Amino acid sequence: MSGIERSIIDFADWIWDIPLLILLLGGGGFFLVYSGFLPFRHLGHAVEVLRGKYDNPDDPGQINHFQALSTALAATVGMGNISGVAIAIALGGPGAIFWMWVTAVVGMATKFFTATLAVMYRGRDRNGEPQGGPMYVITVGLGRKWLPLAVFFSVAGLFGSLPIFQANQLTAILNDVFFPSQLNGHPFLNRFVTGLVLTGIVGIVIFGGIRRIAKVTSRLVPLMVVLYFVSVLIILLIHYDRVPEYLAMIFTNAFTAENFHGSPALGGALGGLIVLGARRAAFSNEAGIGTAPMAHGAAKTTEPVREGLVAMLGPAIDTLVVCTLTALAILVTDVWKTGDKNGISLTVRAFNEAIPYVGQYVLMLTVVIFALSTMFSYAYYGGKCSAFLAGPRGHQGYTVFYVITILIASVASLTAVESLISGAFALMSIPTMLSALFLAPHVKRAAIRYFREGRNKISRP
Numbered sequence: 001m002s003g004i005e006r007s008i009i010d011f012a013d014w015i016w017d018i019p020l021l022i023l024l025l026g027g028g029g030f031f032l033v034y035s036g037f038l039p040f041r042h043l044g045h046a047v048e049v050l051r052g053k054y055d056n057p058d059d060p061g062q063i064n065h066f067q068a069l070s071t072a073l074a075a076t077v078g079m080g081n082i083s084g085v086a087i088a089i090a091l092g093g094p095g096a097i098f099w100m101w102v103t104a105v106v107g108m109a110t111k112f113f114t115a116t117l118a119v120m121y122r123g124r125d126r127n128g129e130p131q132g133g134p135m136y137v138i139t140v141g142l143g144r145k146w147l148p149l150a151v152f153f154s155v156a157g158l159f160g161s162l163p164i165f166q167a168n169q170l171t172a173i174l175n176d177v178f179f180p181s182q183l184n185g186h187p188f189l190n191r192f193v194t195g196l197v198l199t200g201i202v203g204i205v206i207f208g209g210i211r212r213i214a215k216v217t218s219r220l221v222p223l224m225v226v227l228y229f230v231s232v233l234i235i236l237l238i239h240y241d242r243v244p245e246y247l248a249m250i251f252t253n254a255f256t257a258e259n260f261h262g263s264p265a266l267g268g269a270l271g272g273l274i275v276l277g278a279r280r281a282a283f284s285n286e287a288g289i290g291t292a293p294m295a296h297g298a299a300k301t302t303e304p305v306r307e308g309l310v311a312m313l314g315p316a317i318d319t320l321v322v323c324t325l326t327a328l329a330i331l332v333t334d335v336w337k338t339g340d341k342n343g344i345s346l347t348v349r350a351f352n353e354a355i356p357y358v359g360q361y362v363l364m365l366t367v368v369i370f371a372l373s374t375m376f377s378y379a380y381y382g383g384k385c386s387a388f389l390a391g392p393r394g395h396q397g398y399t400v401f402y403v404i405t406i407l408i409a410s411v412a413s414l415t416a417v418e419s420l421i422s423g424a425f426a427l428m429s430i431p432t433m434l435s436a437l438f439l440a441p442h443v444k445r446a447a448i449r450y451f452r453e454g455r456n457k458i459s460r461p
């Protein structure tokens with residue numbers, strides 16, 4: 001391992017220690033209590049908004065509520081749900097999933113606040129188009145004197161939005177399936193060619209902008225969630241007798257940390273397990289990171305609270321549903337006991353164990369959809385950060401750089417790739433959470449007004 005790779009890994013491990021854990025979990029817990037547990041009291045209304053009951057195509061914005069959530073989910077429901085969960089179990093055992101669930105619950109409140117603010121404090125780019133996201137929340141909501149914090153977020157976002165983790169893991173599974181070890185005589189060439197194909201596919205979509213990205217992801221996301229749900233359900237039915245045992249172990253191991261093999265934190269193994277679960281959940285659902293508010297900030301609406309309600313469904317779908325499915329598939333098949341710490345390879349083993357011959361191809365199809373949809377959305381996020389920093393030309397230049405990194409990541413080290421994105425996410429969360437905490441009273445007042453006066457109003461020209 002090179003010195004640069006070691007430095008990246010050490011930085012990610014350091015920044016995800018106590019301070020960031022307090023910021024994400026503590027901040028999310030504050031939002032949950034401060035809102036009066038609003039995310040859980042209005043889930044039905046959130047679904048109504050998502051279904052388009054209150055849509056008005058003449059409202060300001062670029063995409064509807066469903067497309068906004070699909071774009072955000074396309075980024076979050078990805079390799080983190082498959083490879084990331086497997087890594088969490090390999091290092092922390094079943095108990096890591098419990099702390100992922102805790103992080104997701106408070107993450108729902110965080111998503112509500114950050115997405116509401118993304119619409120409430122929309123700014124305009126250099127072409128005069130309305131734009132949302134933490135950088136605009138900071139400059140419009142807190143004022144221009146906070147511009148350095150917005151720049152800090154955008155610079156971190158350039159790296160956090162890179163598709164390198166998805167490209168790396170997608171290349172790995174394609175090579176595991178089509179070029180198993182006994183046939184993999186030219187692994188570098190195989191991965192390079194795979195990366196070249198992925199570069200072309202992603203480039204075709206992302207150069208079409210947010211409308212093309214939203215159109216593609218709104219079709220892919222429902223398909224990938226249903227396909228994955230059905231395939232994992234088959235695995236659980238085959239091993240139905242083991243499901244109760246491992247569900248119980250998720251809770252018991254969460255406090256004993258007896259299967260934890262990672263680095264200790266907060267004074268011991270239990271602290272290390274909590275940090276591991278929170279880190280993997282944040283990497284998966286991105287609550288508090290600041291990526292999803294950029295998608296939700298583009299929604300067509302004049303009611304910021306409505307988009308906040310839609311956004312809060314994200315962590316529930318991503319972590320409480322999809323990540324749990326992956327976890328149970330890995331646990332009930334016992335492949336987590338093999339000692340393999342390569343996330344995608346571990347998940348392939350689980351599918352092959354339960355569904356011989358066919359399982360790996362079902363997973364491969366799911367992973368391809370997961371990874372590609374994430375790469376489409378991340379291109380939009382990174383493009384918005386670059387446009388904020390350097391205008392339209394910066395956006396165009398970043399898009400070219402973005403597709404090039406897909407090729408580079410296809411042959412890179414997994415550990416360094418994961419740590420680079422994880423470290424960038426940590427840096428992005430600092431301005432995102434700080435601005436949301438400062439502006440939280442504005443969200444609470446808007447929510448009170450909305451549920452008293454505007455809940456059922458549909459704006460018409």
